[in-house]
Amino acid sequence: MLRGRARRGPETPRAATGDDPLEAAAEPAEADPLDAAQERRVRAVLALGGVPQADLPDGVQQVRLRLLERAASGREAPRDVSAWAAVVASNLAMDWHRAKRRQERLGERLAALRQHEHPSGEDTSVLSVAVAQGLDELPDAQRQVVVLRFYADLPVRSIAEQLGVPEGTVKSRLHTAVRALRTRLHEDEVV
Numbered sequence: 001m002l003r004g005r006a007r008r009g010p011e012t013p014r015a016a017t018g019d020d021p022l023e024a025a026a027e028p029a030e031a032d033p034l035d036a037a038q039e040r041r042v043r044a045v046l047a048l049g050g051v052p053q054a055d056l057p058d059g060v061q062q063v064r065l066r067l068l069e070r071a072a073s074g075r076e077a078p079r080d081v082s083a084w085a086a087v088v089a090s091n092l093a094m095d096w097h098r099a100k101r102r103q104e105r106l107g108e109r110l111a112a113l114r115q116h117e118h119p120s121g122e123d124t125s126v127l128s129v130a131v132a133q134g135l136d137e138l139p140d141a142q143r144q145v146v147v148l149r150f151y152a153d154l155p156v157r158s159i160a161e162q163l164g165v166p167e168g169t170v171k172s173r174l175h176t177a178v179r180a181l182r183t184r185l186h187e188d189e190v191v
Helices: 003-008 021-026 036-048 053-072 081-100 103-117 122-137 140-151 156-163 167-187
Strands: none
Touching: 036 053, 036 081, 036 140, 053 081, 081 140, 081 156, 122 140, 122 167, 140 156, 140 167, 156 167
């Protein structure tokens, strides 16, 4: 028996007023602020940003929490929830990266992720590991725009808006990062 019912005695039917906290708790919870596609995108951004597989559910929950906090504070919802969630996930991943210094594990996780998505052979695995290692060597700001542009598939304008930087800055970071990745892949004779 629930404790609340034992204290109140027999239940009598009454009209719902909305003032009773027990009544509010019995109402169905609000809908999830992230749909399934947005959650998959958040998970991918977190994983590609280096968050350990075991911490992905916590990262997704953090994104949900920030979206709910935003709504609870009275601020209007983001115009593009999917892009906003991807940027929040990217920022969380950067935080994890700085806190855990997980340099070596990133390449292994990304290679494992790519093998499951495209089990097309050894060449794909070698390329995935090389790209992961190249991403790992990029400065945080460059890694962030590469992940948001090429893995989260956000347009430059959306990345700039979400990060609060000019579009030219995003383009410059992308250009520098891609050039560095290309140089690394040629040096390692992967491509």
